[in-house]
Every structure is written in C-alpha cells, then in structure tokens.
Amino acid sequence: MTMKKLGSITMAMLLCASLAACGSNADSVTESEAPQSDAVENNESAEAPTDSEPAESEAAAESGDKLLVGFSAGYSMVQHWELEMNGCQAAADEQGVEFIYKFADGDEAQQVADIENMVEMGIDMLIVGPCNSEGIVPTVDELQNEKKIPVMTSDIGISGTEVTSHVASDNYQIGVMAAQFVGQELEGKGKIAIVGWAAASATKDREDGFVDTITKEFPDIEIVANQDVGGSRTTSLETSENLIQSNGEIDLFFGCNAECALGAYSATQSVNRTDIKVVSVDSDNEVMEAISGDTNLVATVAQNPYEMGYQAMSNAIKYLNGETVENIAIDAQVVTKENVQEVIDRDQAWLK
Numbered sequence: 547m548t549m550k551k552l553g554s555i556t557m558a559m560l561l562c563a564s565l566a567a568c569g570s571n572a573d574s575v576t577e578s579e580a581p582q583s584d585a586v587e588n589n590e591s592a593e594a595p596t597d598s599e600p601a602e603s604e605a606a607a608e609s610g611d612k613l614l615v616g617f618s619a620g621y622s623m624v625q626h627w628e629l630e631m632n633g634c635q636a637a638a639d640e641q642g643v644e645f646i647y648k649f650a651d652g653d654e655a656q657q658v659a660d661i662e663n664m665v666e667m668g669i670d671m672l673i674v675g676p677c678n679s680e681g682i683v684p685t686v687d688e689l690q691n692e693k694k695i696p697v698m699t700s701d702i703g704i705s706g707t708e709v710t711s712h713v714a715s716d717n718y719q720i721g722v723m724a725a726q727f728v729g730q731e732l733e734g735k736g737k738i739a740i741v742g743w744a745a746a747s748a749t750k751d752r753e754d755g756f757v758d759t760i761t762k763e764f765p766d767i768e769i770v771a772n773q774d775v776g777g778s779r780t781t782s783l784e785t786s787e788n789l790i791q792s793n794g795e796i797d798l799f800f801g802c803n804a805e806c807a808l809g810a811y812s813a814t815q816s817v818n819r820t821d822i823k824v825v826s827v828d829s830d831n832e833v834m835e836a837i838s839g840d841t842n843l844v845a846t847v848a849q850n851p852y853e854m855g856y857q858a859m860s861n862a863i864k865y866l867n868g869e870t871v872e873n874i875a876i877d878a879q880v881v882t883k884e885n886v887q888e889v890i891d892r893d894q895a896w897l898k
Contacts, residue, residue: 613671615862616664617647620657620677620702620746621777625830626804626851627675629896630701633855634673641863652777654678658685665693671862675701679747683707696865700858701851703747711871713858715849715878717748721755724800724825724847727880728760728767731823731844732797735766739789741810742802743777749802752827756800770796775806782809783816790817797822804828804846811836811843829881829889837886848881848889852896 617634619627631647638645646664650657654677661672672695676682683706689695690709698710728738740756743749753772760767771789775781782801786809790796799814799822801807807826814822820842826833829848836843854876861871881889 612642612644613863613866614644614646614667614669615671615673615859615866616661616667616669617645617673617675617700617858618650618657618661618664619647619675620650620652620654620682621675622651623649624804625893625897626828626849629851629893630675630855630858632896633852633857634859635855636852637856637859637863641860643859643863645859650677652677654681657682661685661689665689665695669695671695671866672697673700673858673862674704675699676704676746678745679703679705679750680745698858698862698865698871701748701854705747710865711861711873713854713861713874714748714876715854716875717751718755720827720847720849720878721752721757721802722759723878723880724752724827724845725756725759726763727845727847728756728798728800728825729764731825732764732767734764736797737768737770737793737795738798738800739771739773739786739793739796739810740769740800740802741773741775741782741786741806743806744774746777749777749806749827752802756802775809777803777805779805779809779812782806783812784809786810786813787817790814790819790822799824801826804830804833807843807846808832811841814842829893834881834886834890834893837881837883838890840883845880845882847878849878850876850892852893 615638621627627649635645648660650660657677664672672689674682674697679702682704686697686704687707689697696710699712701714703712703714740753742753757769760769770793773785775785782805786799790813799810801810801824804826807824811824814820814824822842824843826843826846829846833843833846837846857874857876861874865871
C-alpha cells in the first residue's frame with residue numbers, strides 16, 4: 547500500500563470515528579440484506595448526462611489500494627441525510643471501499659472547505675449533495691478538470707456542469723404528487739402558500755412540479771404566496787406567521803422540504819391557526835410524528851434516502867471499477883395517517 551493511501555485511510559478512520567460519536571455510521575449490511583431497488587433508470591429531471599463513460603482513476607489503478615469515496619452534504623445531519631449516509635456506508639462495506647463524509651450545515655464556504663480537505667485525504671471520487679446547486683460548479687470543475695477526481699451527485703443536482711451520474715428522486719414528480727394530494731384534500735378550491743428553497747435544485751424542482759400541476763389541474767386553487775425561505779425552519783416559521791397575519795384566508799401550506807414544512811407547521815401552532823393544513827416532503831421524525839398524531843400536518847411525500855445512498859455509492863464504485871453508469875431515479879410515495887407507520891418502521895430499520 548502506498549504511503550499516500552496509508553495516510554489517507556488513517557485520516558479517514560479518524561474522521562469517521564468522530565462522526566460515529568454522533569451516531570451517524572451504519573452497520574455493515576450483507577448482500578441478502580441489501581435493499582432491492584425500485585429505481586428507475588434515466589431520470590428525466592437529473593441535470594447530469596444519462597450515460598457516462600468512466601475515466602481512468604490514477605488512485606484506483608494503484609495495485610493493493612482501497613478505494614476512498616467522499617460524500618459532501620451541504621445540509622445538517624437531519625434524519626434524511628443520516629439515512630442516506632447509512633445507505634452509502636452499507637454499499638461501501640459490501641464492496642470493501644473506504645467511505646468518509648461531512649455535513650456543511652447550509653454553509654457554501656464550509657462545503658468547499660470540506661471538499662478540499664477530502665481531496666487532501668486522497669479521495670478517488672466525490673459524491674456531492676450541494677447546498678447551492680450553481681455555487682458549487684467552480685469547485686466541481688476544478689476537481690474533474692484539473693485534479694482528475696470524478697464527481698457524481700446524489701439527492702441534489704448541480705446546475706451548469708456535467709458530472710458522471712446523478713442518483714435522486716424525481717423531484718419534479720414529487721411536486722406533482724404533492725399538488726395532486728393537495729387538490730384532492732382541498733376538493734379543488736382554496737388558497738395555498740408555498741415555502742421553499744430556490745438555491746437547491748431538488749427543492750426548486752419540487753416547487754416547479756407543484757406550481758405547474760396546481761395551475762393546470764386545479765384552476766380554482768389560488769397560490770397566494772411563494773416564499774423562498776432558504777430551507778431554514780426559523781425563516782419559514784417567521785415568514786409563515788407573517789403570511790397568516792397578512793392573509794388570513796390561507797387554507798394550506800406546502801413546504802418543499804421537511805424544514806420548510808415544519809417551520810410553517812410551527813407557525814400555525816403559534817398563531818392558533820391549526821385549521822390551516824400543511825403538506826411536507828421527506829420522512830423526518832417530526833414530520834412523521836405530526837402525521838401519526840393526526841395534527842394539521844396532514845401528509846408528506848416520502849423519499850427513500852437509505853436506498854438513494856446505497857445506489858449512489860454503488861454507482862460510484864461501478865464507475866471507479868471501469869463500468870458505465872447511468873442516472874438512477876428513486877421512487878417516492880405520498881404518506882398520510884393511513885400508511886405513516888409503514889414508513890416509520892422502514893426508516894427505523896435502516897437507522898439501526
């Protein structure tokens with residue numbers, strides 16, 4: 547084993563040990579326990595090309611070295627992202643690959659610094675879920691063009707450059723699914739407000755799918771506000787309170803991710819307007835507890851983040867082993883009080 551790799555793996559072990567203290571590393575999963583993917587190939591909503599030829603990886607070519615894959619997530623370690631890292635770890639364990647990851651907590655500069663640190667550690671490939679889909683482009687271009695480190699995206703896409711592949715839910719379709727549920731829930735008429743996050747491609751795609759579907763299929767439903775809250779629960783709470791006070795006729799909030807929706811949900815509680823319904827995306831604990839508790843947070847569109855991470859790491863390993871890879875779309879589902887326990891049980895099993 548080369549000294550470079552020995553040092554890299556030592557640093558990787560130290561980083562993963564520190565992260566394990568937060569309870570974020572998954573147990574090894576055997577082949578029989580690995581998820582049987584419902585993935586649909588050639589995701590139309592992905593920014594990456596649907597078919598990518600592998601490039602020669604200098605580090606991967608070194609005989610006797612373990613591959614080292616890094617994942618830079620632009621978000622906090624909420625349950626969704628913990629599940630995704632667990633899925634990555636399971637696939638890495640099965641294939642004998644070293645895996646490291648960092649969360650940037652919504653800080654674009656921190657994400658760039660995290661990626662630079664991973665490069666110093668000797669990663670062979672980077673998986674990235676950017677906090678800013680356009681702002682990360684110069685860093686990705688430098689890695690791929692100058693440092694010859696391949697990059698792929700998972701969960702959140704990149705706008706403005708090509709990567710080796712993209713593994714995510716069809717986020718535009720998630721918006722469509724949410725809108726169709728809302729249309730039925732409101733019986734085709736009413737006033738709704740959206741709280742979202744324009745800088746992240748996934749949440750923007752959900753917003754677009756939602757708005758397009760409401761406009762086309764439910765002409766008697768009026769979108770009275772569409773606010774960018776930056777994916778922040780605190781900002782969503784404050785914005786939603788202001789919207790309720792300025793427009794008391796709002797019937798429903800749609801939050802483009804869990805933090806946006808939970809902020810709106812808290813606003814309905816704080817101003818005593820629990821008659822206003824809330825619809826979310828993602829299956830974070832607080833969302834699922836609210837749905838199962840029969841509150842005014844009535845539904846969410848749940849992704850499968852564990853499967854997403856598992857497939858992302860599998861794609862990365864295939865690419866580094868010289869195989870051709872394609873984009874993968876992971877199925878999502880509408881969750882209400884009728885099926886909420888099934889999804890809670892699924893996610894808890896992967897968290898263990």
